[in-house]
């Protein structure tokens with residue numbers, strides 16, 4: 001197991017379009033996925049994308065298991081999703097504060113579609129197809145954006161709703177958290 005350093009906003013690779021995975025069921029792929037899992041879990045993140053650990057391939061991982069930091073969020077099954085394709089089912093949007101492991105210490109208010117369908121593959125090459133709403137949709141959209149070189153600050157409509165966590169909390173914009181916090185990826189405070 002290896003906990004990798006997470007690239008931060010501004011790193012060249014984070015702005016690039018990642019390449020599709022072409023070989024499934026391989027030890028190389030399994031090793032990348034394990035590093036992503038170890039890194040995400042170490043940082044207590046809700047999701048991570050391969051480019052964040054310096055691998056420019058279309059692999060994302062997400063999952064939330066009753067995280068005390070997301071008390072209002074429905075659990076999302078831990079999922080490794082490769083070569084994701086997303087279809088927006090409900091054009092209506094909801095807004096939520098997001099954070100990102102690559103933008104540590106900050107949060108921004110981001111509008112995203114309410115409901116999506118996503119299709120992709122697991123590491124063995126088995127097809128995954130799901131309809132997702134709300135936070136589940138948001139984390140998939142956030143992580144998939146990473147594969148196209150997009151970080152959430154680029155999705156913020158009003159940059160007055162972007163800043164450092166402590167300042168946003170002091171300003172009463174961001175709800176105060178009750179548990180220890182590290183930066184997470186994608187979410188109601190991730």
Ligand code: NI
Pocket residue numbers: 099100101102142143146185186
């Ligand atoms: Ni992120």
